[in-house]
Amino acid sequence: MTMTEAQHAYVDRVATFFTMFGSARAWAEILGWLMICEPAERTQAEIAADLGLSAGTVSTQLRTHVQLGMVEQVRVRGDRTQRYRLRSGAWYGVMASELERIRALGDLARAGDDILPRDRPERVTELGDLADFFAREWPPLMERMAAELDPSPSETRI
Template sequence: MPRDDAALRSWIEEVAILFERDGLPRMAGRIFAWLLVCEPAEQSMEDLAAALQGSKASMSTMTRLLANAGLVERIRPPGARRDHFRIHAGQWERLWRARLEQLRTATTVMRRGLDLLARRPAAVRLRLEELHDQYAFFERELPDVLARWERERARRAPLPARLPRKRAAHPA
């Protein structure tokens, strides 16, 4: 990233702070943000370290964390000697579908807890019921939200058609 691109650096830091608020290291957020906007889209550990002014050790730890979370993909381009990282097209749908599965699992686990507390006073069950009901709600609603998104995406023009085109120079 050009060192003089202060606005882009500032935006990358905003994304990093969002990640940090979710309990992830700030450098993981920087890497993720950079992979959203970098060119080329696939970056080596060295590319990431240079762009983000971080150590290779930090890049290694954070890319492993991001890859394990399903946020970035580790690839080895043909002929390359080192791994590269990218945000894969279609990744977001897979991520949301995985979250739906997590909701299903969490709802089931909370239901088992409620079953264990069936004979306890309502006041004891209240916190767990609230959590169970919330998981169950999002488990029911998320499939509809994803279906609406798929319809929305189908109505949109493909991404390259939405990108602004360079205007041809007019003859003087």
């Protein structure tokens, strides 16, 4: 499958967006392409050819996508080559994993308990209270989100 002009433009838009937040260009292009390519499953070699990236770059950046849980390896029936695709619920997973970062922020705030400044201690405690608040609110929020977005997050078949 060869890329249309509109598809190229979209990949570029996604790539530009995530690059602004510090992602590697190739990482972001692969993400954008895996969002819209057809079929959804692709080999590394195809991705490299489609986007004009070297095989090494695709290998490296695709691995980080897999580690982050955005992309999964699949085997297409009849074909034994390794293929990759955007995970169903990929975006959902990103939001769900926010809870870990919230907790880490709470730990960071509590680590300052020993040296709380007398002058405006809320500089530290505010962060802790904030983390506690989100740690409480996040799980029910995620449940509402799951209920609303996809009543049955079923496994996609090929």
